[in-house]
Amino acid sequence: MIAQSSKGIAVVTGASTGIGAVYADRVAKRGYDLILVARNEDRLRRLADQLANETGRTVEPFKADLGRKDDLARLETRLGDDAGIAMLVNNAGIGSVASIQQADVDEMETMIALNITALTRLTYAVAPAFVARGAGTIINISSVVGIAVEALNGVYSASKSYVLSFGHSLQKDLADKGVRIQTVLPGATATEFWDVAGYAAQKTSPATMSAADLVDAALAGLDLGELVTIPGLQDGEDWTRWEEGRRVLGPKFNHAKPSPRYQLEAASAT
Template identity: 70%
Template sequence: MCNPTTKGIAVVTGASTGMGAVYADRLAKRGYDLVLVARNEGRLKQVASRIWEETRREVTVLPADLNNPADLAKVETLLKTNEAITMLVNNAGVGSVASVLQADVATVDAMIDLNIKALTRLTYAVAPAFAARKNGTIVNIASVVGIAAEMLNGVYSASKSYVISLGHSLQKDLADKGVRVQTVLPGATATEFWDVAGYAAQKTASITMSAEDAVDAALVGLDKGELVTIPGLHDGDAWERWEADRRALSKKFGNAKPADRYEVKSPQAA
């Protein structure tokens, strides 16, 4: 599948539209061949055709509903067995703006399956293969609402907090294995995400970034070696301070005795 000048194969999920389609375009122009994954085969073929015409990179279309166990297993098998794969972009995801009083629990459950379960299974499929070859890149798309949890639906925000936490753990586990892990936290981005989430007006709001700008910034962040990339955060040092405070705080949790403010008397003191 790869031609002699390729950087390998990049697998992009959610590649039929939005940031996924932009990632496919940009990675092809960077010299990657592609496997594009999404439910909508017709749209995937349109993206693939356009990329082939512009870049002459090899593009394989893999229609799959990642909420379907058989389809998910198909993509997992590809990631485990195709040694030409050098990058996974876990972009597929869905969101909501509905509160717990409005949201349908079945819809929320499907969101968890896609945003957390599918992303985790694909990551776990490819990480050992990358580690064995001591080469590979995993890009997981989170969101700023993984930090700003009150902004949208709580389960959506929590699913993106999960992606951020998973990224930290993966970076620890894979740092010495030759595997790069980047977590990308876009803010509001002008994609069909908002149509599905139930707030299409956000696509044209003044704070909303284009998908092209979001992906281009994320790829520059990858080039710079950023572990976490937040395209819309202009003060990059703010994230570094946040991370330093978080890591410092995490060292203060290991105490056998409750804090004095809780006025808990141990049996020995009674």
């Protein structure tokens, strides 16, 4: 197969299966060469070979456990050294459905390292080159539980709230530099996430979206210029109103005195 000229290199983390594997397929078909990152080397190489054969793109498998500092550092160096990187899809992550009474705190720390620290450091690794060129795309995979925080494990929800907040900040800092930032909030999606999280039955629920539909909708949202894409939200105006309300609330925090509802003046007078 003779491939069209490359649009640059897209880096996809958590790429060996599920949402990441679909992203790899779709961005390759959009004309990007690939660096695919995952822990499972066998799956990773099979997918790399398949996509290279099907699309004619150059596909580099990069075995790494991004929860490990040494593996993460290797990938940061790889990304920082390559001027051809044009897109980063921060998809790698793990989840849990366990409550604070059931979950192991060391496992929660591992989740934070992958869902927050790795995503942040990889974003920092590519951003300087994107800003210097005035072009580049960063797609960060959050979750609807970043808003509906009571739905699953609290640390998982909080980690996805971080991704959403981080995306807002990146949009503020980088939008006028030519760098596109999109935050994607999947709902329940039929992937191995649920096996790892301990609730495999969710994969077959009527409310669970396929990974293909999720990624196709997310990329359509990117094409539309959406800063935040929530594929399962049927009325986009619901998000617009929610976000407008959040931004209206912000300036109302700036007061040097506590609210009268706390009745501090009355208490001090007695």
